[in-house]
Every structure is written in structure tokens, then in C-alpha cells.
Amino acid sequence: MNTKELTKELMEKISSNYYKDMKLPTEDMLMEEYGVTRYRVRKAIQNLVDIGSIYLVQGSGMYIKESHKDSIILSNTQGLVTDFPERKVESKLLNLEIQEADNSLAQEFKCKKSTPIYLLTRLRYLDGEPFSIEYSKYNKEIIPYLNKEIIESSVFNYVREDLGLTIGFADKVISSNKINKEQAHLLGLEENDPGLFINDTVYLANGSIFNISMVLYNYKRATLFDVANLK
Amino acid sequence: MNTKELTKELMEKISSNYYKDMKLPTEDMLMEEYGVTRYRVRKAIQNLVDIGSIYLVQGSGMYIKESHKDSIILSNTQGLVTDFPERKVESKLLNLEIQEADNSLAQEFKCKKSTPIYLLTRLRYLDGEPFSIEYSKYNKEIIPYLNKEIIESSVFNYVREDLGLTIGFADKVISSNKINKEQAHLLGLEENDPGLFINDTVYLANGSIFNISMVLYNYKRATLFDVANLK
Structure with missing residues (x-):
């Protein structure tokens, strides 16, 4: 799975409300779940930040934002x-x-x-x-x-x-x-x-x-x- | 000189038309001129890219854009x-x-x-x-x-x-x-x-x-x- 595919996969999960607690799994959990390198996980996360899907809180995790999918x-x-x-x-x-x-x-x-x-x-x-x-x-x-x-x-x-x-x-x-x-x-x-x-x-x-x-x-x-x- | 000061210095040179050929000096030249690390030069360059002051052309250099300073x-x-x-x-x-x-x-x-x-x-x-x-x-x-x-x-x-x-x-x-x-x-x-x-x-x-x-x-x-x- 490359970065683009991983980004798409996570976007789909986010938009279908898969993560009920509005929080993404940790980097380590994503690496294991998708069998990809830390580098790819970080790139995909950066993509999600750039489009405003999630935001990072240092020491706490990756949170899902309200959707702006109509913009x-x-x-x-x-x-x-x-x-x-x-x-x-x-x-x-x-x-x-x-x-x-x-x-x-x-x-x-x-x-x-x-x-x-x-x-x-x-x-x-x-x-x-x-x-x-x-x-x-x-x-x-x-x-x-x-x-x-x-x-x-x-x-x-x-x-x-x-x-x-x-x-x-x-x-x-x-x-x-x-x-x-x-x-x-x-x-x-x-x-x-x-x-x-x-x-x-x-x-x-x-x-x-x-x-x-x-x-x-x-x-x-x-x-x-x-x-x-x-x- | 920290990253913020270097960014400001370069912004001032750009806006005062100091670089007549609309091109920034290379990373190495900036490191030498300002006595700063490559890391700081790169950070300052990224800041200039983000605000739309310059753009990078791979293998060719860093070019200054038309000014958008009224926006x-x-x-x-x-x-x-x-x-x-x-x-x-x-x-x-x-x-x-x-x-x-x-x-x-x-x-x-x-x-x-x-x-x-x-x-x-x-x-x-x-x-x-x-x-x-x-x-x-x-x-x-x-x-x-x-x-x-x-x-x-x-x-x-x-x-x-x-x-x-x-x-x-x-x-x-x-x-x-x-x-x-x-x-x-x-x-x-x-x-x-x-x-x-x-x-x-x-x-x-x-x-x-x-x-x-x-x-x-x-x-x-x-x-x-x-x-x-x-x-």
C-alpha cells in the first residue's frame, strides 16, 4: 500500500464515521494495521492535516475535525x-x-x-x-x-x-x-x-x-x- | 541569526528589489553570507515558499515571484x-x-x-x-x-x-x-x-x-x- 492509497483508505474511514471517538489510531497502530513504513504513515497523516481532516495535539493524538467536504x-x-x-x-x-x-x-x-x-x-x-x-x-x-x-x-x-x-x-x-x-x-x-x-x-x-x-x-x-x- | 530573523532579512531584500535577476543565491551562498546552518537556511526558504515570495525549480534555483504584498x-x-x-x-x-x-x-x-x-x-x-x-x-x-x-x-x-x-x-x-x-x-x-x-x-x-x-x-x-x- 503506497502513501496515496493509505491516505484514501483513511479518508474513507473518516468520512464514514468509522472512528467513533473522533480520534485516529497511533502511528504504531497504523503501521501494523496496514503493514507500511513509519515514513508512509507520516506522509499520509500530513496529507490529512493539509486538507483539514484531522489535527495533531502534541502528546495526545490525532483528532478528527468536523467535515468540510462540501467546500x-x-x-x-x-x-x-x-x-x-x-x-x-x-x-x-x-x-x-x-x-x-x-x-x-x-x-x-x-x-x-x-x-x-x-x-x-x-x-x-x-x-x-x-x-x-x-x-x-x-x-x-x-x-x-x-x-x-x-x-x-x-x-x-x-x-x-x-x-x-x-x-x-x-x-x-x-x-x-x-x-x-x-x-x-x-x-x-x-x-x-x-x-x-x-x-x-x-x-x-x-x-x-x-x-x-x-x-x-x-x-x-x-x-x-x-x-x-x-x- | 535565527530562522525568523533570516526570513525577515530575505523578505526585506526581496521586497526592496535587491536581487535584480529575480533569483535567490544558492543554499551554500546563503549559509556563508549569514553564517547559519543549512537547516536554518532551508527553514527560511520554506517560509518564503509558503507565503508565495519565491518558488523552487529543481536543478535550477530559487526564483522570486511577482509581489502579492497588498493581499x-x-x-x-x-x-x-x-x-x-x-x-x-x-x-x-x-x-x-x-x-x-x-x-x-x-x-x-x-x-x-x-x-x-x-x-x-x-x-x-x-x-x-x-x-x-x-x-x-x-x-x-x-x-x-x-x-x-x-x-x-x-x-x-x-x-x-x-x-x-x-x-x-x-x-x-x-x-x-x-x-x-x-x-x-x-x-x-x-x-x-x-x-x-x-x-x-x-x-x-x-x-x-x-x-x-x-x-x-x-x-x-x-x-x-x-x-x-x-x-
Whole structure:
């Protein structure tokens, strides 16, 4: 059993209320139960801390938190499909075009002027209801091909699994603003209603920027979750 | 020089554009320049990664990012005073009272019914302009004393420095919603304008919850920043 499988196994036990006392077994007990090394147990525990499933109390143990499973986990989001494994995520492609980078796009992507950039807009549904609008830009020199099928499932999974690229990290700027008439129409809201916005700049592990996007979330349906370490 | 001082030193160099090529010196060079151990250099570097100042490219080096210094750093916020060291942060106490925990408060704080809870509301100003409204609750059995002076500077600094308690982590739920008439008045906005909300549950290192708060940010002035690790 590797770290990922162990993390998944523990997540499932936590979410099914397997641990009635809201406490995880000790490291030693987990090592024995799953026949894995201390290193793997610690990695899996760190994953659970990062997504806010458990918290550690020195000298006392590992405690299970109230569930935040209806929120988007900010600090290590893998995309909507992995955020909500038990819910129906659908995407509708609204626009797809290619544009040569002007000065401003070239500066954003730290790429050469005239580099081809994919521009796409997706409307995303959660359990059949409009959940978010994504305005995404991809550097075509890094992601050479995109089509409707890829876009309507998960672009990030395609980048990882089919292109074999390693995604590194994303800078996220979160804000709130009024939504316009078109956005309101798509989300089933009113013009000037609040919108919850995330501007993402996504880097590959080699440091190049392959994706810049703005996601507008339906304020009635989306919440974001994060754990801040204050020590 | 300890890790905290080294982090601060590097942050100042980064923000004053000392590194013209947007790249940090190597670990070895930093160890020599500051006469510190590799362990401390690595800790300081990790701090800079966590707040989104730099990013690492394997086999290539440590690169400086565009500045997000006008945003609130989500993942390790220490409070507004430390978020904006170069700007004027002021607080106005709007309400302070003590209430015995009813069932719902006792459940939130995981404390006994009738535990005294401080309820307070602060209006916070950044550079003289209304920036946020904080609705905070503190368990009085953990924070036995609060007054206007403490509340108008920094409660977290008081908890750490005067009470000698170790703050552990905070669970944060971020959302957007319409603001009401009173909130609009305090922030200089219109009723039903968007609000950016963070609901915090703050734990001491020993696992007890000492603070639960809701902060409403002025949508025209506040943005939140976070780095998500996607590997």
C-alpha cells in the first residue's frame, strides 16, 4: 500500500464515521494495521492535516475535525472532479479560440510575444446546477492540443496523465466583486449579485507558467476551505 | 541569526528589489553570507515558499515571484498588523460583552454549557479607510481578560506574548454574500453590495478552540492570497 492509497483508505474511514471517538489510531497502530513504513504513515497523516481532516495535539493524538467536504479545498485543489468525488461534475464548453500573445499576455505568461495561447470558457455544473464559470488561458507551446472532449472532462488530468507533465503549484488570488448580466444569466443569478473569484496562475514543476485562469463561483453554492498554520 | 530573523532579512531584500535577476543565491551562498546552518537556511526558504515570495525549480534555483504584498496571506496569516507591516492598521471597538454559552455556542467551542464567552465586534481600518468588520468570540476560560486597549491593538499578539499561549492553526471557510445595511454603512458601501467573508475557527496547539470569528472584508479593498501545492 503506497502513501496515496493509505491516505484514501483513511479518508474513507473518516468520512464514514468509522472512528467513533473522533480520534485516529497511533502511528504504531497504523503501521501494523496496514503493514507500511513509519515514513508512509507520516506522509499520509500530513496529507490529512493539509486538507483539514484531522489535527495533531502534541502528546495526545490525532483528532478528527468536523467535515468540510462540501467546500473546495484551497491549498491543494486538484480540480473540481477530485474535490467532489461523490458528486456529479459536468462542464459545458462556451468558447474555445487561439490567440497570439500580445505584450500583456506575453508578460503574464513570461513567454515570447506571438506565442499561441488557448482561450477557453467553461460553465461547470455540480449535481446538475450551475456552479462556476472558468475563463482559462493555456500556453499552446506547453499544452499543444486541446479539444471539446478534454475540456469537458478535466484538463488537469489530461496534462498529468496524457502529456506526462508535472504540475507544480498555483498562486491564487481570491476576491469578491459584482457579477455582470451575462454571468448572472449563466449562473441563474441577478446582475450585480456577489461573485466569489479566484485568479490562478499555475506553474509546472520546471517553473514555467502553463495556465492562467479566473474562476467565478456561484456565491450561493461555493465555499472555499483552508487550514492556516499559525505557529 | 535565527530562522525568523533570516526570513525577515530575505523578505526585506526581496521586497526592496535587491536581487535584480529575480533569483535567490544558492543554499551554500546563503549559509556563508549569514553564517547559519543549512537547516536554518532551508527553514527560511520554506517560509518564503509558503507565503508565495519565491518558488523552487529543481536543478535550477530559487526564483522570486511577482509581489502579492497588498493581499492577505491566507495560509499563515498572523493578523492584519503583521500582514501589512508598512501600513497603518487601526481598530475601533464597536461592541464588547460576555455571554454564557448556550447549547449552540458550547457545541461550536466544544466547551461546557454556561462557559463565559467574550463577544466583540471591531471595525478595522487600513491606511485610514474602513477595511473589515470582525465579529469575534473568545472562550473566557482560556482568554480570561480582554479590554479596549488590547482589542484595539492585536488580540493575537496579546494571547501569544502576554498570556504565553501557543496558537496552533485556524480552519478557514471563505465565501461571498450580500452585506446588510449596517455593514454597508460601516464600510462606506451600499446595502446588498458583495462582501468577502472568512469564518475562522482558531485552535491552540493543545487542541482547544479559543476563538471563533467571522470577518467581513470590504470587497473593493481586500484580496486574499494563497499558494496551492499541486504535486
